[in-house]
Amino acid sequence: MNAAEPKTLSLYIDGEYRPPAGGAYFDNHYPYTGEVESRVPRGTAEDVNKAVAAADRAFREGPWATMTATKRGKILHAIGDIIAAHAEELATLEVRDNGKLMGEMHGQMKYLPEWFYYYGGLADKIEGAVTPAEREGMFHYITHEPQGVVAAIAPWNSPLLLVAWKLAPALAAANTIVAKPSEFSPSSMLRLAELMVEAGLPKGVVNVVTGYGAEVGAPLVEHPDVARIAFTGGEGGGRAVYKAAAEHFKRVSLELGGKSPNIVFEDADLDDAARGTVAGIFAAAGQTCMAGSRLLVHESVHDVFVEKLIEIVKDAKLGDPMGADTDIGPIATPAQFDKVMHYIDVAREDGATCELGGTAAEGGELGTGRFVHPTIFTGVKNDMRIAQEEVFGPILSIIKFSDEDEAVRLANDIPYGLAAGIWTQDLGRAMTLPKRIRAGSVWVNAYRVVSYMAPFGGFKASGIGRENGKEAIMEYLETKSVFINASRGIPSPFVMSTPGDD
Numbered sequence: 001m002n003a004a005e006p007k008t009l010s011l012y013i014d015g016e017y018r019p020p021a022g023g024a025y026f027d028n029h030y031p032y033t034g035e036v037e038s039r040v041p042r043g044t045a046e047d048v049n050k051a052v053a054a055a056d057r058a059f060r061e062g063p064w065a066t067m068t069a070t071k072r073g074k075i076l077h078a079i080g081d082i083i084a085a086h087a088e089e090l091a092t093l094e095v096r097d098n099g100k101l102m103g104e105m106h107g108q109m110k111y112l113p114e115w116f117y118y119y120g121g122l123a124d125k126i127e128g129a130v131t132p133a134e135r136e137g138m139f140h141y142i143t144h145e146p147q148g149v150v151a152a153i154a155p156w157n158s159p160l161l162l163v164a165w166k167l168a169p170a171l172a173a174a175n176t177i178v179a180k181p182s183e184f185s186p187s188s189m190l191r192l193a194e195l196m197v198e199a200g201l202p203k204g205v206v207n208v209v210t211g212y213g214a215e216v217g218a219p220l221v222e223h224p225d226v227a228r229i230a231f232t233g234g235e236g237g238g239r240a241v242y243k244a245a246a247e248h249f250k251r252v253s254l255e256l257g258g259k260s261p262n263i264v265f266e267d268a269d270l271d272d273a274a275r276g277t278v279a280g281i282f283a284a285a286g287q288t289c290m291a292g293s294r295l296l297v298h299e300s301v302h303d304v305f306v307e308k309l310i311e312i313v314k315d316a317k318l319g320d321p322m323g324a325d326t327d328i329g330p331i332a333t334p335a336q337f338d339k340v341m342h343y344i345d346v347a348r349e350d351g352a353t354c355e356l357g358g359t360a361a362e363g364g365e366l367g368t369g370r371f372v373h374p375t376i377f378t379g380v381k382n383d384m385r386i387a388q389e390e391v392f393g394p395i396l397s398i399i400k401f402s403d404e405d406e407a408v409r410l411a412n413d414i415p416y417g418l419a420a421g422i423w424t425q426d427l428g429r430a431m432t433l434p435k436r437i438r439a440g441s442v443w444v445n446a447y448r449v450v451s452y453m454a455p456f457g458g459f460k461a462s463g464i465g466r467e468n469g470k471e472a473i474m475e476y477l478e479t480k481s482v483f484i485n486a487s488r489g490i491p492s493p494f495v496m497s498t499p500g501d502d
């Protein structure tokens, strides 16, 4: 794609593309070349009001919430199909926004339909219950009802995947949506909203506002008609969202950052573990929430394992994210690039040893992009900043341990708890260790595996709530108890009825 002429994007409200109320736009750049990719509407509270009004109307007036659950499920299925048919187009939009590799983004787009098939299938399996009567003539049943307008707020690193984790269960549960993609990656969500309507989603059910967190995200979160907030992003935004939600007792889920341990035991298949470790931290240039950025290695295999890692990583090809043979793409944003470079300095100042990388990469086909050489630090102590703080870049910190208890202690000695990897061939260890790790996802002899069927989320500062899996749908539902008195008798007008009264 040639971005010689930057495209001007629009908001998507009530089934139509619309300009922002304030008329302002900002430039979004292709991370690989720095050229202006698009002009993004700088949304404001006024746009939020319109989008929420459309979503609220669609929720209250139907037909979305009033159609049969089976029909809703079929529409979700059709959305999956239309995404599959446009996978390459959507992936290209994402690469141009966030600079991640086409191979990764295309893979995500090809997998994305499964979320809509899975939750489409669940839409008409949201069942209530009837309890045994414990009062004569009293009938009690339990139903699950949609919450209303859901604000779906997403980061730039996997724009549509992370929004689909919210949209698919929320829609299956008959809610309506105002989505707020990252200011750095709005294009794919805007296109998806249009495709969803093409697939049969009634207008107003999914709306999209774009712009900055403080200018459009904050008013969205605070809007009185937004019932539920599903947020994925960093700690600062997460804290602001949680506080705003508390003010109005809104339902909220937060998918936040991590500093995930990847633990290599002396009995591991070291070649597999080395490939898995590299995939865990250097895929997507480390710009993933679940990056295995803290490598804990048993002291007896430490040196040989570091050599294996360097052997795999040293010839990694940095370059054009569209290139089929590129291993590592650019860093997505200028702020993120500065942060990565800053943490390289911090690690050195704190006494870690740089075994590989440690500098920005430039020249040749890297053009004007922001690239960082894959970087490996040894001699890291778990209390160093490079071991405790999320970098979100291609930096691996290696820490030695001497026995299983120490590995568990180091793995858990962190404010985060998003994910962890364990590499071992000992069946007993593989079976018992996951329980001792305080993290929402644990992989044994694998890393960075997600599925629409597998609940995903964080312990501790990595978040609240779970996305994916059957239970995610419950996070978008309210539970109601209904008592129907069929006895035609009220025992006492002044005393609450209890079974003992009978």
Ligand code: NAD
Pocket (backbone or CB within 6 Å): 153, 154, 155, 156, 157, 158, 162, 180, 181, 182, 183, 211, 212, 213, 214, 216, 217, 218, 221, 232, 233, 234, 235, 236, 237, 238, 240, 241, 255, 256, 257, 258, 288, 289, 290, 390, 392, 418, 458, 462, 463
């Ligand atoms: P970010 O927090 O800067 O932004 C995320 C989204 O929130 C953006 O759309 C932004 O505009 C919006 N936002 C920011 N402040 C807001 C506010 N006060 N109110 C409402 N909305 C606001 O995060 P980012 O830099 O885009 O993404 C990187 C972060 O996301 C990392 O910390 C990473 O670990 C995390 N992340 C977590 C997961 C997960 O599933 N746990 C997945 C991917 C990324």
